[in-house]
Every structure is written in C-alpha cells, then in structure tokens.
Amino acid sequence: MSDRVAQDLASRRQEYETAGLDIADVDADPMVQWKRWYAEASAADCTEPHAFVLATIDADGWPQSRYLLVRGADDRGFTFFTNYESAKSEQLAASGRASMLFTWLQLHRQVRVVGEVERLPDTESDDYFASRPRDSQIGAWSSPQSQPIPDREWLEQRVAQMSATFGDGIITRPTFWGGWLLRPNLYEFWQGRPSRLHDRIRYVPVGSETASDGWQLSRLAP
Numbered sequence: 001m002s003d004r005v006a007q008d009l010a011s012r013r014q015e016y017e018t019a020g021l022d023i024a025d026v027d028a029d030p031m032v033q034w035k036r037w038y039a040e041a042s043a044a045d046c047t048e049p050h051a052f053v054l055a056t057i058d059a060d061g062w063p064q065s066r067y068l069l070v071r072g073a074d075d076r077g078f079t080f081f082t083n084y085e086s087a088k089s090e091q092l093a094a095s096g097r098a099s100m101l102f103t104w105l106q107l108h109r110q111v112r113v114v115g116e117v118e119r120l121p122d123t124e125s126d127d128y129f130a131s132r133p134r135d136s137q138i139g140a141w142s143s144p145q146s147q148p149i150p151d152r153e154w155l156e157q158r159v160a161q162m163s164a165t166f167g168d169g170i171i172t173r174p175t176f177w178g179g180w181l182l183r184p185n186l187y188e189f190w191q192g193r194p195s196r197l198h199d200r201i202r203y204v205p206v207g208s209e210t211a212s213d214g215w216q217l218s219r220l221a222p
C-alpha cells in the first residue's frame with residue numbers, strides 16, 4: 001500500500017448527521033421497515049439501492065461474499081437470482097444459510113439480514129427469467145458462472161453461438177439458472193450518528209425461529 005493510501009485510510013473520518021433511529025419509531029414488522037428504508041434510499045438516489053452483499057460459508061469453512069441484486073421482498077423474505085451451479089449456489093445448497101447486507105452509504109445506513117435459504121419454485125424463476133432483457137437471457141445461457149474459462153474471446157464466442165442457436169425464438173430459462181429465497185430470522189438496522197454513537201436496532205423472532213409470533217426488538221450498543 002502506498003504511503004498516501006495508508007494515510008488516507010487511517011485519517012478519513014466523516015461525521016454522520018442524519019436523523020436517529022429508535023425502537024419507538026421503527027415498524028414492528030422488519031420487512032415493512034426494510035421497505036421504508038429501501039424507498040428512502042431510492043428517493044435519495046443511492047447507487048444501485050437494490051444491491052447487497054451476500055455472505056456464505058464454503059465447504060472449508062471460509063466466509064465468501066459478493067454483491068448481488070435483490071429482485072423481490074415480500075412476506076416470505078428476499079429473493080435473488082443467479083446460476084445454480086455457481087460457487088455461491090453450491091454454498092447456499094450445502095449450508096442452507098446466508099446473510100445479506102444492504103448498505104446505503106449516502107444515508108449512513110446498513111441493514112444486516114440473516115436467514116435460511118431455499119430455491120424459489122421453478123415457476124417463479126421462469127417468470128422472472130422471461131422478464132429479463134434478451135441479452136441477459138443469452139448471457140445466462142452462455143456463462144458457466146464461477147468456472148475458469150480460457151479467455152474473454154471464449155465467452156464472446158459462446159454468446160455468439162447461443163444467439164445463433166436461439167435466433168428470434170423465445171429463450172426459455174436454463175435449468176441451471178434461477179432464484180433463491182432467504183427467509184429472515186434476524187435483522188439489524190444500523191443508522192450512523194455523530195461521534196460514533198450509532199443507533200442499532202435488532203429484530204429476532206419471538207419464541208420460535210419462524211417469526212410467526214412476531215418480532216422482539218432490542219437496541220444494541222454501537
């Protein structure tokens with residue numbers, strides 16, 4: 001690391017002046033609260049407000065993380081789409097667990113979500129795939145996600161081959177591509193405040209892991 005970068009990283013400080021967060025103000029349902037923050041992030045023109053970091057654990061116990069885009073948020077939880085043969089999908093299938101982290105830095109906010117994961121029903125994946133732009137559909141067919149490939153040209157040739165194969169016809173969803181659903185069993189809403197005295201509100205299910213009896217809220221020390 002150059003001296004200038006090291007100095008910048010060590011000395012960079014920003015005071016967070018945005019409004020605070022209190023148990024009295026948040027919704028009793030964390031999904032409602034998440035939607036409220038998502039709407040505010042969209043309205044504030046945060047970059048890709050639907051982006052989140054998906055954290056998984058690999059077969060050797062190493063944490064792995066990468067950005068994805070959330071495509072649905074409803075009473076069940078959050079949905080996202082990817083290649084079912086990718087590294088992340090293997091990790092999701094093996095552990096059945098994951099964490100999602102949403103970060104809206106312009107608002108000094110993050111939301112951590114932890115839960116169990118399962119594949120979306122095929123019909124939901126079909127519907128979403130059908131709604132995607134044609135180039136993205138061809139991209140899904142062309143890319144053996146997470147596998148080593150010889151070079152960029154190899155990929156471009158695959159795309160050309162797939163385009164020729166499909167012609168002008170309807171492109172159906174490949175069985176190796178589809179959606180995942182994360183059913184949350186923990187949420188944490190974090191709001192940056194001045195002097196590092198940030199607000200943190202955690203939601204855990206009352207009684208059981210399913211949240212059918214509602215959520216218990218706690219304030220955590222920053």
Ligand SMILES: Cc1cc2nc3c(=O)[nH]c(=O)nc-3n(C[C@H](O)[C@H](O)[C@H](O)COP(=O)(O)O)c2cc1C
Nearest residue numbers: 051066067068069081082083086087088089145146
């Ligand atoms: C902002 C952003 C959004 C992304 N969205 C997706 C997505 O929705 N689905 C996906 O498969 N990969 C997405 N990616 C690429 C992933 O980060 C990752 O490189 C890819 O899925 C392979 O991950 P894996 O090898 O851990 O399975 C996105 C990357 C960025 C930076």
